[in-house]
Amino acid sequence: MTTETRLRIAMQKSGRLSDDTQALLKRCGLTINVADRRLLAHVANMPIDIMRVRSSDIPGLVMDGVCDLGIVGDNTLEEASLKRKLMGDKFEYVKTTPLNFGGCRLSIAMPEEFNYSSVDDLNGLRFATTYPQLLKRWADEKGINVEFCLLKGSVEVAPRVGLADGICDLVSTGATLEANGLVEVEEVFRSKASLIQTASPLTAEKQAILDTLLPRIMGVMKAKESKYIMLHAPKDKIAQVSALMPGKETPTVLPLAGREDLVAVHVVATETFFWETMESLKALGCNSILVMPIEKMMG
Structure with a gap:
């Protein structure tokens, strides 16, 4: 049984959105004990309980304050909000952050x-x-x-x-x-899917849990949309190389052992890194160009 000190999250019991939600929470470091027929799952390493329900039930559970958070499709959320408003029921909630799945x-x-x-x-x-x-x-x-x-x-x-x-x-x-x-x-x-929060104030204990969880979720979302780029570039072409890099991050430039003509360039790209960009970098004399996925990001 949940207590007032444990954060309660509603998610879809089964389906694509359920799979994506479980993957997100696991990438946030949560160890979830899920049994197919059980509606309540406990997180072993954080004071969090997961309610596994039908998608259509999630908005109401959050709006009524039964659950503190919910992960639900915007289509289901908006339909429920319009219906509850029409019926004169409580329909307030806070959209904490959009998620990059469930499109x-x-x-x-x-x-x-x-x-x-x-x-x-x-x-x-x-x-x-x-x-x-x-x-x-x-x-x-x-x-x-x-x-x-x-x-x-x-x-x-x-x-x-x-x-x-x-x-x-x-x-x-x-x-x-x-x-x-x-x-x-x-x-x-x-x-798309969204993380929503009850409009009612959280207890200090639950807010502390959310303050830990939310940056992790944002870090996973940002990492999924980003790539880590590494390459060797001519030292005298750094300005041109930097201009070709996608995103707003300033590249990190490092010396290469035993080379005076080349440097290592590292950058996190939050925009698409096209083949054409790699070919342009190659034409500038760059080599060993690597584009790698990022698992987690913070700060």
């Missing part, structure tokens, strides 16, 4: 034979969706009226069986739409 988009898709030219063609149509509030908000912004039928699964079959004219559902690669004879025509909402 997808909520889109409208129509049967291949539908003659689509503009958003006005969707006016008055009926859509199968798991996200009626996001669909309604989008339709209001576009100045059209739509109807919906709420489905929790197998949304793609709705047009084929006559339940709806089209669908409004999450799209990743588009392969599922193609397999069901559907074509994406409008993007309603773009989503």
Whole structure:
């Protein structure tokens, strides 16, 4: 059983977002004892408990203060916020940080034979969706009226069986739409995972845990987006080499043993390092160019 001194985090019980969340927490140094059928998992090396629940339950658990933190898709979070606001329920939360996984988009898709030219063609149509509030908000912004039928699964079959004219559902690669004879025509909402926090103040003990955990999460996110670049460069070409380096970090320049003409250049790049950049560096006389992933970063 959790206590008031243990930080409580809600995460998806199973699925891609669950896998990505577990990987993130493990890279932050958390040792999690996860059993498939248990909804509560304990972190062995930090005073943290993990509640493993359905994605749709995570926003409410955080908004109601049952959990201190939650890792959830923006699509689920926004849909829950709109619904709770409509119902007059508590919907406040703090988005602590966006995360760089769980990317997808909520889109409208129509049967291949539908003659689509503009958003006005969707006016008055009926859509199968798991996200009626996001669909309604989008339709209001576009100045059209739509109807919906709420489905929790197998949304793609709705047009084929006559339940709806089209669908409004999450799209990743588009392969599922193609397999069901559907074509994406409008993007309603773009989503990634986010770390959210209850709007209620944390106890001093829980805040101390969060103050340790949050920099680790930010470090893992930054490391995932960064590369460590090492190369040997002509000493008289350092200015040109530095100008080619991506990102805003100043390169570290080190002497090479036994060489007066070359130096070692190291830099952390937070932008994409293209093959063309490597070729330009090579043309300046650089060699031993290495581009390596970074596991962790801090400060």
